[in-house]
Amino acid sequence: MPPKVSEEYRQSTRDKILEAAESVFQRKGYHDTSMDNVVAESGLSKGAIYGYFKSKEELFENLKNRGFEINLDRARAILESNESARSKLEKVADIYFLSQNEVSREACRMSLQFSAASLQMKPVHQHLEERYQEIHSLLAILLKEGVRRGEFRKGIDVDSIASLLIATVDGLTLRWATLDAEINWRKIKDALTDLVFDGVSSR
Amino acid sequence: MPPKVSEEYRQSTRDKILEAAESVFQRKGYHDTSMDNVVAESGLSKGAIYGYFKSKEELFENLKNRGFEINLDRARAILESNESARSKLEKVADIYFLSQNEVSREACRMSLQFSAASLQMKPVHQHLEERYQEIHSLLAILLKEGVRRGEFRKGIDVDSIASLLIATVDGLTLRWATLDAEINWRKIKDALTDLVFDGVSSR
Amino acid sequence: MPPKVSEEYRQSTRDKILEAAESVFQRKGYHDTSMDNVVAESGLSKGAIYGYFKSKEELFENLKNRGFEINLDRARAILESNESARSKLEKVADIYFLSQNEVSREACRMSLQFSAASLQMKPVHQHLEERYQEIHSLLAILLKEGVRRGEFRKGIDVDSIASLLIATVDGLTLRWATLDAEINWRKIKDALTDLVFDGVSSR
């Protein structure tokens, strides 16, 4: 007879561990973080943590990639709305750049951790791959719609542009994670939409 | 077997170590590579390697970031040439995307290693920072020149666009390093130049 | 097997390690003793030992210098007693030479280890220095008292004699530690007191 409250309690302990882990992994990186660090940060015991996650790797895999993780549900909602393709694209950009907690450097560091880890950790790799495909197809649909509606030029390479847009965001994440400079997200978003819609060429 | 021409010989041994190290670091990542791995790959002894590099970290720092490391000298030469800004920008893009060994996945993995390591290793961080600044200023100069000549629109945010272009390339590197897909560099380069010059909007 | 009374248990494990360490350090010396030796002697694991002492050096520093370590408390008690200076001095000598475990060769070896190590290890050096000062001042007080009471000659150089007495004991320790001969501590103590009180000269 498993206790009633147990489930709820387990969930909250699990969350506590994940939060602690995320915090140290961000600060010190996956490899330079020891389970003792996680223990210290969480305030729990070693045995407790191993009761929830059977290895350091599994603990890591269960962290959320909050880096530039777009809220896909919101993005899909926008896609299905009744606006111009341009407006939709801008709104999706808004979600990326400005929503959530305004993109913390720590979250971006976590993204970088995931990318680096993905080379050795299958499940992380797969998660990244799936994420990528979803966002790519979403953007491709949006771009195609714009072309069909006559908002966007006929000649554009929709798939490549989707790839490029994702790459740009990933690159900004990387920069924000690793380098010293501050990023003015609003300004960079404006520059990006301006560039994407109209290019640099004078007519 | 110490040879007559000491200096030359040492350099070649040093290079052998660096090559071996690069190869394993790319394959397994910095942390999952042990010095024994480097020893095995290089065919030398542990002592020999420590005779050239006083720690695993120092060995790593001495590897070249060949990822998307633009050949800055060639880029500067283009900048000083007598062509249109558009043509110059395209040529710089060519250097990035198509030159060298056509951008190997391994080289991109190394770039990712450097980015991840930069969070904990000062000298790597600094190297990245410097690289970034150089490329950024180079691109900014090129864009400004285009605006002055009337080739590019007056309203563009030169600094932000330079940042975005770098981010795009970094993001492609990251994707190439981590994910499964192949990248058609020529196609993606064409899509990028098309996008950058003319945007997606129909007139 | 962590027990209920954690503190007590930890202390006993700690002591077990210290005993094992002392035993091998005495036998083989600090440098010729490897942590594996300590591991083997203690019956514990490597990790366990490092859980108690964070380095070989720290482990060494925590060993007690039982060599000729006078029991200062007992010596002070004697100093405050109500006897002749001569009697006090003899009793202090008794503590040195005859008390404790009758001065084991091993303990003297440990003393030598400490002296040798003190050249490179600050904390050991400092411990030695402090010990020396305490004993020196104790002896100087005793000698001065003897002079004041008229038991000892007025002309004696109290500080130098204190230094000489300590040196004699240290030298005996050294000899006992390094050379083959047995030492008859009672005989040597008698000779020392005889010498110190009356000198060799015939009247």
Next chain:
Amino acid sequence: MPPKVSEEYRQSTRDKILEAAESVFQRKGYHDTSMDNVVAESGLSKGAIYGYFKSKEELFENLKNRGFEINLDRARAILESNESARSKLEKVADIYFLSQNEVSREACRMSLQFSAASLQMKPVHQHLEERYQEIHSLLAILLKEGVRRGEFRKGIDVDSIASLLIATVDGLTLRWATLDAEINWRKIKDALTDLVFDGVSSR
């Protein structure tokens, strides 16, 4: 046909190595000195050094114990002279304390190195043992002579006193080697002779 000058040359090279070795061993201790250190200090090559001494240990064993190493020849000469026992004893003490280069701290450090090493290195042990016996018998002879002549008291324990005198000098060496204080050798020698001849007791 071995070259003529060779022998002389070999000797001077050998001396250069020994000097260099002594210098670093004094500074850093036997164990913390690497052969590379000796190489650097001597200005010779590794191969050269191994050409003269077949191991680090052998090199060490060939160093001279200049610590408090009495000049036995001079001591013996004094013994055979035609003076009072007291005068002879004082002169022997002079040799110990005041001759040579006034007893350098470095030489005493070397003595300590030898004592510590003697626990593990047979030849060093044996050398120390022999030295000890020689000095001991020399002092015993001197003391006995004093007794026979009526200069010294009949009841004294000659052997023990010889041991004590050596111990005192060894202890001073140890102290000078390890601790911070300066030693006024003349003063300490005066105190020692005063103590030894007349003791502390007032009549």
Next chain:
DNA sequence: GATGAATGAGATTTCATTCAT
């Protein structure tokens, strides 16, 4: 002989994981 690059056994230390209590 002289050189110093190379060797490789062995030292110290770390840390993910287990398991007796």
Next chain:
DNA sequence: TATGAATGAAATCTCATTCAT
């Protein structure tokens, strides 16, 4: 179930010694 002491494989690095040139 929770604890945290204990484990021990594996990592990094050192350094006395050798030996091809």
